Amino acid sequence: MNKGSLSLLARMAHKELREILRDRRTIITLVLMPLLLYPLLGLGFRYFLLSLAPTGNTQFRIAIVREADELVFMELLGKLKREDPQITFIPVNNIEESLRAGDTDVGIELKGLDSHMDRLNPHQSIECVTQRMDDSPQGMKAEEFILDRLTIANIKILQQRLRKSSNVSEPALPIQVDTKLIKTQEGPKGSYLASLIPLVLVLMTITGAVYPSIDLTAGERERGTLEILMAAPVSRVALLLAKYVAVMTVAILTGVINLTMMTVTIAVSGMGKELFPDGLSIGMMASVLALLLLFAAFFSAVLLAVTSFARSFKEAQAYLIPLMLLAISPGLVSLMPGIRLESPFLMPIAPLINVVLLAREILAGGAPYGPGAVVVLSTFFYAFAAVTIASRLFGAEAVLYSEQGQFSDLFRRPIRQRAVATVNSAVLSLAIVFPLTVLIGSGFAQLPLTPEAILLVGMAASAALFVGVPAGAAYMGNVRPVSGFALRPSSVLPIAGAVLLGISLWPLVAQLIVWQEHLGLSTMPQILREKLGELAQQNREMSPLIVLMAMALVPAVVEEIFFRGWFFSALERSLEPLYAILITSILFGLFHLFTGGFLLAERLLPTTLLGIVLGFVRWRSGSVWPGILLHVLHNGLLVSAALFPITFGGLNKAVEGGGNVPLQWLLGGALIASIGAAIVWMTRPNSNHVKSSEMESTP
């Protein structure tokens, strides 16, 4: 997309936004709802807590450690009247224990002063620390009472002191109060009610996007503006993207307003400590906001895909009701106390529920990086896929002229054969393959099978994914396999270059991993390191043929077919080779981030770099074969170095993570790799020639 069409897209989105924001109904969901909802929720929450406390003649049991504190404290509180609650002091050894046991409601500790306070001495001050259980309503009431009284005492003492000598420039606060909360239970941090907050935020963001997405698609169709829009010389995808940007902006605005109102409500009502014992930091709010943005991007796309399908406002609403129910139910699942982001392995890839869970972990004070990254990446891919589907549905003949078209038209195989996949269908297959790869990576290791069987099952599954999904997409899109997967034969030169690269790159890659580890870039947990050590031992005991096939041959072949065959060919048609190479290699790197359910940051750089080399070979040769050869050799040698410690000597140590690659290997590798790259470079990319002859292929 060039600069001109981007700016047209921006102007189109601006017009859509102007239209939406002039509509009062949008303003209601956007501003009014959150303005009312959060204070009401806050009030309700507070009322709920207080209503749990017994009414009538209240009695507070205060735990103290030093008996002397009782007198000092009562003096500070002032005289109790009849309507005041009764106060009993209970000396205890450990305040927390007594609070946990429920023997007392609140504990106090006085610091900085042993005997009674000289009210007129401006230099004297006392520190009062109160403690209570975070879920005890009686404790909350008691604390509130104490705090009120101490504030009054502070004012009175200050007045007296000022009356005595008015030349005190900065009077110190006579009583400094600190409150502490004791968590009822360990485990998921934060109160149970705090886990409601992400769900509320996510649902409110959805609410904000619903109306504009119906209005801009089905609404336009109903009002008759869609037809004149389609009559303009602008592509359907551009029209849809403009609407997507507009809907997403409204969703994000709703999210921001909701988050702000929630924060303000929490701050004003003083519920912060109830909900977030560790406090709410700006960083946490920023992460939640970023997560909401990502979620808005995803859900706006889903909404647009659904509403683009509808031909009237009513029909769109009918479609959205099940979708909303579908959205709420996993949200409710996330409220169950046992459910955590890591626990059942599919949570990080389950749409919506993963965002809610991640937000909850962030609010509870920290999210695990690995599953967090899976959530972000998979949501990103889902958003892309949903936009792709929406652009196929939006303004389609069957939707535009419902009285004549049929929905099955949308899924009909195109009659005209294509040389390569559309970018849309390539992205769609990516969105299917990615979460499933994560699932396979973490799921299969847990199967009760022999190590060999696990290896073979994993191999079969990844082959089915990386080849099966694009093959299905190629069939549906009527893509010619030879050109769609770049299966055309390669000339000799790139093959020779690929062989040289294949045998020489692996010591460099091994050393790169060693360096990264020295730099502290490794995120491999110790447990996995041990597990890998065991696995390596297991592998040595297995037939080397099986190990080589499952870990080197098959992954190399299927990954090449998917990334450099299917995906690269789709990108190559509409992008400069450099961008096609970069995008495929970054995605290639991202796919390798997750292994066995762990996030391994050290794998990103080496695989991305390897992906760049493979993309370069694919570009120059115009064929997937040299890359397959390179990849198989590379993987094969790396795995062999781990399998045969004696043959590979020092190299084995480097691969296993116990030292550097010997210098002569590095130098030799670099030399051979350069020669290989130069040979590949000498091949002129002749794919253009091949392409133009394929383009005319029609049945």
Next chain:
Amino acid sequence: MLIPELELPRSGAGIIEVRELTKRFPLHSGKELLAVDAVSFAVKPGEVYGLLGPNGAGKTTTIRMILGLLRPTSGEATIAGYSSDTKPEEVKRRVGLVSASAGLYQWLTVREMLLYFADLYGSPTAEAALELDRLTRLLDLCDLLDRRCATLSTGQKQRVHLARALIHRPPVLLLDEPTLGLDVLGSQVIVEYIGLLRDEGKAAIVTTHRLEEAERLCDRFGLMHRGQLVREGTLAELQAETGCQNLADMFLRLVGAAPTIARTAESTP
């Protein structure tokens, strides 16, 4: 994506050429509806072509295929040599569409709406402003420019639609029932303006049920019935062929008669 090499405009008699255009819609029963059946005709610059026929004859489907909003099952329509199937954007750039079923953006003002469409059609800002000025005077939109579209009357809306279809100065106009629902005065404005466009050398296809209006407005007529173009010619030619004095009588004969009346398309220039 499969993009064939840029096709050069073919020279032909008409700026609009329709060749054997056919559209079949699959029905839920599994059968097919033949909505447009091998329709062929051509319209020259400076000519207003009236596409007439009873409801359901296939006029609107034909217009939608000419513009590339619907894909023909077979056959082809071209505008200035560009096929609406393979080069829809080139076609759309050259066509202004006024359709009875079209709506306006409720929350935009007339000015915003018109300039937005000028932008969509790629008109430079300065040119669009000039054209807006010209159309405002011609179609008497002065008082409407800053009003929200939702507040306009039917007649006002139709004038805005005409302005919207013309803001990018297209050489071809497709007018599907442009006077539907308008009062006599409102229709008068539209009819007069279409006459002006003819003088500017624009080609237009008009569908309408107001036959006396069509008689005054159109240079040539195509009568459609059950998806077929059953008669074509100037008013004088049609009168001579059918022996009827006006379109209304021809129309009645047409609906009453069998659909396979001999085609007269070959006899027209």
